[in-house]
Amino acid sequence: MTTGQRHPRVPLPYLAMDIFAQQLINGLVLGSIYALVALGYTMVYGILGLINFAHGDITMVGALVSLTILQALAAAGLPAPVLLVIAGGGAMIVCAALGLSIERVAYRPLRRAPRLAPLITAIGVSILLQYSAALIWGKQYIAMPKLLEPAAIEIAGAQLTTLQMTIFLLACAIMAALLWFIKVSRMGRAMRATEQNPDVAGLMGVNTNTVIAFTFVLGSAIGAIAGLMIILYYGIGHYFMGFMLGLKAFTAAVLGGIGNVGGAVLGGLLLGVIESLASGYIGDLSGGVLGSNYRDIFAFLVLVLVLVLRPSGLLGQHSGDRA
């Protein structure tokens, strides 16, 4: 045994409520970030049946762009909310443009190609984004200039900062807005139609190319917001940060039911909580054999379990062959 702690002789470790509450809060906030990124994955998959491997890296670009804007304007003396809006806006524009171009150049020509091709292209785009970012921003960790002094309140003995609350509420708000948009607007209907059957939708007068392009733009813009949130929350940006984030967000999307907007958010929150609680308690539960160093694979284990046991995810419709 490597730790000096004594394990209680009760079957379940004693749950300190304040620690549990804190882990829960940490998990929900982490999960909100996953949720925001998962939205991008789920929308694109719903419409194209394609896993956009590069989405995590688009989020990374959004994060680094907003970081650069914040660094550039830090001395300007503007109030924090204004800075954030400018940074967020700038990041959204860049990411939307990026998503649009990637769709146009790399994915559209391959729409009728065999399965393997767009997947490999996506991997290629992902690598391109990562190393272009390394070229532009370098490979060092970049720190965010001091901006906010988040106020914290105590809930059940745990600290909850205003920033954490903002991230969580933002995820929910964006989800709600998205659901409303898809339900009510014309473009939303066009998106649903394209998702169900692109060919027939085309016959019915829907410009599928526009719809698909719009989906990418929307997903990327939301990814940019997620990037900004990450920068604010962790204070650090890095060219490689999109990789793990993308994988976990994709897991979240699958967990909730890929193609389902509500599912993406639910899956994200759930995954965040699972990761947080598992990291926090796995050491005690396993008697020190497993520890927090196994954190990254919890997401993958969840992924495998979901795909083997319930491939359609929590909120998805059962659709036979997972092809």
Place this chain on the structure above:
Amino acid sequence: MHKHPIRTAAVALTAALLVAACGQDAPPPAPKAEAPKAPEMLTVKIGSASPLTGPQAHIGIDIRNGVQLAIEDANAANVEIAGKKVKFEMVAEDDEANPTKATTVAQKLVDAKVAAVIGHFNSGASIPASKIYSDAGIPQISPSSTNPKYTEQGFKTTFRVVAHDGQQGPTLARFAAKTLQAKSVAIIDDSTAYGQGLADNFEATAKSLGIKVLAREHTTDKDTDFKAILTKIKGKKPDLIMFGGIDPQAAPMIKQMKDLGIKAKFIGGDGMQTPNFIKLAGDAAEGAMASIPGLPKDQMPGGKTFLEKYKAKFNQEVELFAPMGYDAVMVFIDAMKRAGSADPAKFLPEVGKTSYGGVIGPIAFDDKGDLKNGPITIYVVKGGKWEALETVKPEAAAGAAPAAAAAPAAAPAPAPEAAKK
């Protein structure tokens, strides 16, 4: 259609070879014989291996700068070996702080026929690379690797100019017990050879001094989110949190500690004792403590001069190990002078007999290649800068080892050879 694949392949291979050929700096005939080009002039290559890209690049580039400074100074001093004038050349390679790349880089340096190597930065890189240098008989001084295993492999070519974790870990633990009066500690490491080694050494001594280890957690050297681990630790309420790892992780860690309202003190090893740590952590860095082998730079015999020279040439502050890199080169040159030869086979034995007054202080090696009497200094972040708090004199560090030797016998298997002596 058949022609194309072969032609394309042929063209591609030719292109590759062309690029390789014209890119090679050393013309093929020369490296075969290390003989001097002309009777008066001897070119000696010194290799420098450290991470030049990646999150630890600021430390690796700093080391390379130190080596470069030394080579320029040596060239300016018109060194003569065995009656011939010597021109020194640096061959710098990037090992990306990656163990596998380190072995590739080591092979490259050996193939480039360097006479000696200053490297690597990370213990995780120095250890695997050392086998390659040892096989080739090329002496290697690490300016920074602190894992004890580095000099315990039985190679004759491994040296270092810093105290190692067998001394640093226990020193930190003793500081925690005596000066900080900590009764309990939570330990986190970054799962690298360096971080885990340091943490294990710390843990063994801490336990033997009666400090309770409340938690032992692990993260990776790529993580930025430590909230889950820190929350768990918060629940255990330790007096002190010790982190074995490097500043890209240490900085967000202390920020998140403050966010979570953890009141414990934070202490770590030389990997986080950098200006970069303060830059990344901002205000949260205040109060953090770290140890580093060596005297405070302004107390080093050649410290002040070196700092000024460095700043004048590179336009930035010394990050961490540049003085060690500088001295390592000088130690090699000193050995070459005494042996009257720049042939590794001839001056290698002289390296072990070094007694040299360097920038960092007196340098001599014990029979394993470790620095004799290496002091360790503990710093604290005050007012946004690192300030020296306490220097542990060599006798205390050496005297500690036997005490640490007793402890691991009781400690469980994973606590490694803290007691090498």
Place this chain on the structure above:
Amino acid sequence: MNIAALFSDRRYRWFAWGAVALLLLALPFITEAVLGRSWVRIIAVSLLFVMLALGLNIVVGFAGLLDLGYIAFFAVGAYSYALLASPQFAVHWPFLLLLPLGAAIAAVFGILLGAPTLRLRGDYLAIVTLGFGEIIRVFLNNLNRPVNITNGPQGITLIDPLQMGGFSLAQTHSFAGLTFSPVHNYYFVFLVCAALTVALSLRLQNSRIGRAWVAIRDDELAASAMGINTRNVKLLAFAMGATFGGVAGGLFASFQGFISPESFQLIDSIMVLCMVVLGGMGNVAGVALGAVLLTALPEALRYIGPLQQRWFGGVLVDPADLRMLLFGLALVLMMLLRPEGLWPARRRQAVKRNTDAG
């Protein structure tokens, strides 16, 4: 008469192949004379990757199963060898026992990792295999407590080289006036193993099981309807691919003398996938070509650093970054312009690019 005809014409075939064999045997000496010893190392390693790529070719090229975690089998093979031939457990078994053992262990892992994926297709299969690759890597990195099995991030050092009796490949030998350094010795071992791998791949391709794989790749439902046991055939693909990877891993461990989890990351899986895809999925020769190109070219790119220094007085683009940028670009461009690869399998050429195949 063009070169390809030289190989197919029965009269000249033996001369052609003989010339190739002679060239391959002499290659390390020629390379050393022209480019230096580090390049001999590079061509030796490229032969290892030929083995790896051919193994992945079975899974991706023959059977059409996109495996993004293939490097895990390489890792398993390497660690099996390393754990049983190093100071880690103070066990030093002979390589003749260890290499087949490593292959067998890797095959078991292949089946274990393949089993949950049987019902999955395309993208999901890719992600799950990626996940497995990561899981293996994390375990290798962390299985040093409470019991030290893999020595964690520090890796396993001082691994035994291939040796028999007193003859060790890690020593320099002289023979017929030529110097055989360790790198040369290993080159020849890898050459033999790579040749065997090629031969095996070709046999598999033209066997019943090979055709079953192709059937599954093209239309699984139809294949199943024709009486092919898709489950077993898929598992066999994983197992065989893993075996090749396992042997290559063992050889890698003995060659390097040191392994750590750092060598077995996702990017390495993707690299091997690149070799298969860019070379020509399903075509043994194409894949081998892809492996050699993708191992040698990045090394050639390293010289761009000094070149930039000379031209621009500073390094604008780090060669390692440049290599990755070119990889990404190559992947995208290949899929857009020539998805069947540099040297496509003849069958593929018959399938037009725009049909909705698979």
